[in-house]
Amino acid sequence: MRVIVTRPEREAQRWVIDLSAQGIEALALPLIQIGQVRNQTELTKARRQLDQYAAVMFVSVNAVDYFFASDTSLATGLTANDHGRTRAWATGPGTARALLRAGVAPERLDMPPSDAAQFDSEALWQVVGPQLRAADRVLIVRGADALDGAAWAAGSGRDWFAGKVAAAGAQVELVAAYQRQVPRFSADECALARQAARDGSVWLFSSAQAVRNLQTAWPEQSWVHGHALATHARIAAAARSAGFGVVLESRPTLSDVLAALKSNDELRCQGPSR
Numbered sequence: 001m002r003v004i005v006t007r008p009e010r011e012a013q014r015w016v017i018d019l020s021a022q023g024i025e026a027l028a029l030p031l032i033q034i035g036q037v038r039n040q041t042e043l044t045k046a047r048r049q050l051d052q053y054a055a056v057m058f059v060s061v062n063a064v065d066y067f068f069a070s071d072t073s074l075a076t077g078l079t080a081n082d083h084g085r086t087r088a089w090a091t092g093p094g095t096a097r098a099l100l101r102a103g104v105a106p107e108r109l110d111m112p113p114s115d116a117a118q119f120d121s122e123a124l125w126q127v128v129g130p131q132l133r134a135a136d137r138v139l140i141v142r143g144a145d146a147l148d149g150a151a152w153a154a155g156s157g158r159d160w161f162a163g164k165v166a167a168a169g170a171q172v173e174l175v176a177a178y179q180r181q182v183p184r185f186s187a188d189e190c191a192l193a194r195q196a197a198r199d200g201s202v203w204l205f206s207s208a209q210a211v212r213n214l215q216t217a218w219p220e221q222s223w224v225h226g227h228a229l230a231t232h233a234r235i236a237a238a239a240r241s242a243g244f245g246v247v248l249e250s251r252p253t254l255s256d257v258l259a260a261l262k263s264n265d266e267l268r269c270q271g272p273s274r
Contacts, residue, residue, distance in 0.1 A: 211239050
């Protein structure tokens with residue numbers, strides 16, 4: 001079995017190392033390029049008033065890394081010794097670990113339980129919804145998508161969580177800490193993508209945006225013979241919509257992905273054609 005890891009470059013390389021250590025052939029083909037937002041005005045403003053929020057929700061590891069990138073001392077506002085009440089909310093264990101690395105105290109951190117059926121906004125809401133009080137301010141830190149190569153969508157992504165916060169009577173604000181765009185692919189990467197579309201390789205998708213970028217990069221490619229393992233139901237739906245012939249789901253942790261790869265006959269019995 002060969003796995004094509006589609007996460008952004010830094011994360012993809014980490015997954016390749018971890019999968020390889022478990023005896024699985026893995027190659028990185030990042031389908032999302034991550035970088036700083038061009039206009040830092042709103043992000044700078046949000047950083048300066050961190051203590052005015054009841055909570056700051058980070059949608060991903062990149063949201064954490066780029067929010068604290070210019071000033072790691074910002075995390076001192078989320079330490080156990082800080083007298084404020086601002087809490088840090090994480091959608092999953094990877095984001096939680098990034099917050100801890102940034103200096104956030106475990107006592108100020110909320111995330112779905114380790115045995116949650118999925119790590120997402122819905123699972124997080126079950127934990128943090130009861131914390132909210134009317135007129136609380138909640139900041140959601142997330143990414144922005146490129147528009148025509150120049151402008152950036154300040155409110156990209158799903159707005160379900162923001163809607164729940166607003167429905168609870170709290171004030172919700174959104175800020176983009178990083179930008180996402182379709183990478184430029186080399187000739188070798190193009191050849192790999194086309195081969196992996198038909199040779200039984202398993203595409204590991206952790207973002208619906210990655211699936212959309214795959215379609216953008218190779219619009220004429222058929223994925224009917226492609227095999228996908230998606231780390232969320234919404235991502236699986238995007239893969240099916242793209243035309244992948246086999247689409248399976250898993251929680252996003254390494255152990256769950258490994259279990260899905262090793263135990264499911266639809267994936268395990270499909271070897272790459274050399």
